[in-house]
Amino acid sequence: MNIVVLDAATLADTSLDELAQLGSLTCYNLTNQHELIERCQDADVVVTNKVVINQQAMAQLPQLKLICVAATGTNNIDLPAAKAHNIAVTNVAGYSTPSVVQHTFTLITNLLGNTHKYIRDCQQGLWQQSPMFCRLDYSFNEIAGKTLAIIGYGSLGKAVAEVATAFGAHVIISERKGHTPREGRVSFEQALKTADIISVHCPLTEETRDQIAAHELNMMKPSAILINTARGGIINEADLASALANNVIAGAGVDVLSKEPAEADNPLARYTGDNLLLTPHIAWASKESIIRLVKEIALNIKAFNQGNERNRLV
The missing domain is CATH 3.40.50.720 (NAD(P)-binding Rossmann-like Domain)
Incomplete structure (x- = not known):
């Protein structure tokens, strides 16, 4: 399983070992929209905090199976498009x-x-x-x-x-x-x-x-x-x-x-x-909060691999 993290900088250098144990992990600190398709071309799972993944992007990523939003809000994901393309979407609530x-x-x-x-x-x-x-x-x-x-x-x-x-x-x-x-x-x-x-x-x-x-x-x-x-x-x-x-x-x-x-x-x-x-949108971002966030993302991916629905929005 190829896992791509698009904006790892938002995770503040927190260890991503739990994600690495689930497959081949590639991390980018930040990703611009024009870089999205190239970076996700071979991805089975994409982890994004704020990078937008819309219908046009999904149509060009036939291998993509799961989008993990590293946040609670999912306004950066086109959920109807994800459903149409049979791409699962998860988020994380309560961690912060x-x-x-x-x-x-x-x-x-x-x-x-x-x-x-x-x-x-x-x-x-x-x-x-x-x-x-x-x-x-x-x-x-x-x-x-x-x-x-x-x-x-x-x-x-x-x-x-x-x-x-x-x-x-x-x-x-x-x-x-x-x-x-x-x-x-x-x-x-x-x-x-x-x-x-x-x-x-x-x-x-x-x-x-x-x-x-x-x-x-x-x-x-x-x-x-x-x-x-x-x-x-x-x-x-x-x-x-x-x-x-x-x-x-x-x-x-x-x-x-x-x-x-x-x-x-x-x-x-x-x-x-x-x-x-x-303050610059830091209320969510305690060290402990981000550790909980990464752990929850890993659990979402594990559940998906096992055919279980966990924090599923699509």
């Missing part, structure tokens, strides 16, 4: 939950405690100039007692809610925008209006695209912070940058953008205010 939850609270605690500002000041020698033993230049606020709204109550949203509760927050679950609240949930509008912290964990769909824009940002408390470790495009980036610049909300922590890597003219990438924490 601890990592994403940790990064979510890294953003929350830094924004509430203004930790990034204090670190900056210490690096600039301002502590040495303090007339007292500490510096109290910026507010330091606790999660305890705050209302934290979860938008997207899947496995990640539930895990964030559990940790928030341990911190002493009052957790509320937002209903989908435009829907009547189910039992145990509040309306989308009420979540925006009442929350001190809003954490987004829903998928990007046509329904959720730009679901938080200027109108929604103006509903929020001026003291509220907004966290997005889900998908870029759920929050309108230009409107968020404007809201931060004009103190419509207190701060935001963003790990994802609508186009990645960040483009030079992206409003959030260009924003220089210290009430935004922007």
Whole structure:
């Protein structure tokens, strides 16, 4: 079995020995679209994180039997085309939950405690100039007692809610925008209006695209912070940058953008205010998370070889 990994660089030098034990393994750090056909010509199995494999590519790869997506989202794979070409497709879910939850609270605690500002000041020698033993230049606020709204109550949203509760927050679950609240949930509008912290964990769909824009940002408390470790495009980036610049909300922590890597003219990438924490799509990528990811891919391939369906989408 020939196994080709198209973007091994996204696996951060994690050992791929478990994949190598399953067949002849060829790894490319990154693959451009024009390189795809040549590199996969003899592949039985292709492992891809973000490289797009569409109908045109599948039609030129008659040996391809299995596409393993090294992620949960599969928007880079033409699933109907895979079915038509009798190519199995698997993904991996749940591997990054601890990592994403940790990064979510890294953003929350830094924004509430203004930790990034204090670190900056210490690096600039301002502590040495303090007339007292500490510096109290910026507010330091606790999660305890705050209302934290979860938008997207899947496995990640539930895990964030559990940790928030341990911190002493009052957790509320937002209903989908435009829907009547189910039992145990509040309306989308009420979540925006009442929350001190809003954490987004829903998928990007046509329904959720730009679901938080200027109108929604103006509903929020001026003291509220907004966290997005889900998908870029759920929050309108230009409107968020404007809201931060004009103190419509207190701060935001963003790990994802609508186009990645960040483009030079992206409003959030260009924003220089210290009430935004922007990180380069790293919430999923703890060392432990990627090790779990590789292990799951290997198990998906083993199951396929044995005629079993595991994490199958097609």
